Amino acid sequence: MKILTFDVEEWFHILDNDSTRTVREWKRYESRIHANMDRLFGVLEEKRVKATFFCLGWIAEQYPEIVKRIDSLGYEVGSHSYAHQLVYEQQAEQFREDLLKSIKILEDLTGKKIRIYRSPGFSFRSENQWAFDILLENGIEIDCSIFPANRSHGGFINFGEALPTLIECETGIIKELPINVCSFLGKKMVFSGGGYFRLLPYPIIRRLTEKTNYLMTYFHPRDFDPEQPVITELGILRRFKSYYGLSTAITKLKKLLDDFNFVDISTADKMINWNSCKKVKINKDRR
Numbered sequence: 001m002k003i004l005t006f007d008v009e010e011w012f013h014i015l016d017n018d019s020t021r022t023v024r025e026w027k028r029y030e031s032r033i034h035a036n037m038d039r040l041f042g043v044l045e046e047k048r049v050k051a052t053f054f055c056l057g058w059i060a061e062q063y064p065e066i067v068k069r070i071d072s073l074g075y076e077v078g079s080h081s082y083a084h085q086l087v088y089e090q091q092a093e094q095f096r097e098d099l100l101k102s103i104k105i106l107e108d109l110t111g112k113k114i115r116i117y118r119s120p121g122f123s124f125r126s127e128n129q130w131a132f133d134i135l136l137e138n139g140i141e142i143d144c145s146i147f148p149a150n151r152s153h154g155g156f157i158n159f160g161e162a163l164p165t166l167i168e169c170e171t172g173i174i175k176e177l178p179i180n181v182c183s184f185l186g187k188k189m190v191f192s193g194g195g196y197f198r199l200l201p202y203p204i205i206r207r208l209t210e211k212t213n214y215l216m217t218y219f220h221p222r223d224f225d226p227e228q229p230v231i232t233e234l235g236i237l238r239r240f241k242s243y244y245g246l247s248t249a250i251t252k253l254k255k256l257l258d259d260f261n262f263v264d265i266s267t268a269d270k271m272i273n274w275n276s277c278k279k280v281k282i283n284k285d286r287r
Contacts, residue, residue, distance in 0.1 A: 001271055002215040003177065004051040004262035005144065006040060007118065008033075008059055008066070011222040012231065013084050014242060015121045015153055019233040023058065023083060032228060033059060036221030037066055039250065041073065047257040051075055052265040054118040054144070057082030057102030064109050071110040076264045078116030079103055079140075086153055087123040087131055087145075096134050103138060115141040116265055118218070122147035122179065124156055129282050133169045142265060143167075144216065146178035149188035159280070163214055164272050166279045175274065177265065179216050182208050193218035198245030202252045209260060217262075224250045 012029040014020045020029075044051060053070045055077055060067045070077055082102040087095055103114045117140045124131055124145040135143055148159040156178075159165075165176040181188040190196045191208050192215055209215055222228060226247040234242060263271070 001213065001268055002209070002217070002260050002262045003265060003268045004049060004217050004257075005118070005265065006051055006053050006219050006221070007080050008037070008053050008055040008070075009080070009084065009220055009222065010059065011036070011225060011228040013056070013120075013222075014231060014234070015084070015086060017231070017234060017238070020231060022085075026058075030229070031063075032225060033063060033066060033221060036225050037069075039224055040219075040221060041069070043250065043254060043257070044075075047254065049257055049262050050264040050267065051262070052078055052116065054078045054080035054116070055102075055106060056080045056084055057098075057105045058084065060102075060105045060109055067106060067109045071112070076116070076266055077106055077110055077112070077114065078118065078144075078265070079106060079114050080118050081120050084120045086121055087119045088125050088128045088153075089123075092130050092134060095131055096138070099134065099138055099140075113139060115139060117143050117145065119145035121153040122151070122155070123153055126156060126158055132167055132174055132282055133171050136169055136171045136174050140174065142175045142177060142269060144177045144179075144218075144265070146176055147190070148178055149181050149190060151190075161278070164274070164277050166274060166277055168279055168281045170282065173279075175269070176280075177216055177268070179218065180212055180214055182212070192216060194220065194223065195241045195244070197252065198223060198249050199241075202255055205252065205256065206259060209256070215260075219253070222246075224253065 011032050012020050079102040082098045106114050146156045148162045162178045162180045167174045
């Protein structure tokens with residue numbers, strides 16, 4: 001099962017960087033979201049494949065026509081938060097307010113219940129497991145925030161095997177579709193989205209994709225925009241990660257969609273035998 005998802009953000013929504021940190025800084029940058037989304041819509045139409053779009057509430061508020069178009073084309077809409085802030089830097093009430101704001105904006109635009117969520121930067125860690133209960137309390141049924149490996153922001157290292165999982169919370173059970181990983185030189189590695197996808201040659205991505213029965217992708221509109229400006233405040237390594245492979249990414253995506261069958265999250269949800277999936281209990285000490 002291969003799942004196709006996109007995080008709908010602007011090109012400047014880069015985490016852990018002071019010059020792009022909050023709404024106040026975002027006003028300084030030009031918008032490229034329309035052209036970048038048009039590029040993605042064109043590919044999906046050409047390949048006749050469905051996808052799930054995790055939309056920022058801020059994007060929906062600024063450019064409601066984008067969310068309306070996603071919905072009108074028959075694609076699934078989920079929340080990617082409102083203000084694109086790292087969850088582990090928030091208190092529970094801040095997270096709740098941000099989530100509710102994004103849900104209301106998206107539901108008002110689509111007229112449909114928002115039931116799927118992905119945190120910015122996959123920023124659910126073992127120390128902020130309280131977020132799962134807040135998701136459940138506000139109607140989220142499926143979460144896609146777990147990155148079960150080391151990374152600069154986020155990283156739920158002790159999550160266990162990266163497969164569909166039922167997370168048992170105090171208020172109920174939430175379905176988790178984590179990012180999948182592969183083993184490379186004894187370490188867990190991700191290859192199915194973002195900078196990892198842009199960095200790796202396509203033959204390696206294809207080989208790794210063939211070997212996995214469960215694949216969760218996560219692309220951003222900026223991943224396919226080679227003409228985006230460079231944010232000069234980024235350090236050398238961060239700049240490399242943010243801009244390498246932009247010119248070849250769209251060709252790699254088309255090849256991936258040609259070589260494998262992809263579905264959106266709602267379709268995957270119906271395909272999964274959740275009764276046979278592993279269960280993980282929330283650590284109450286992490287509330």
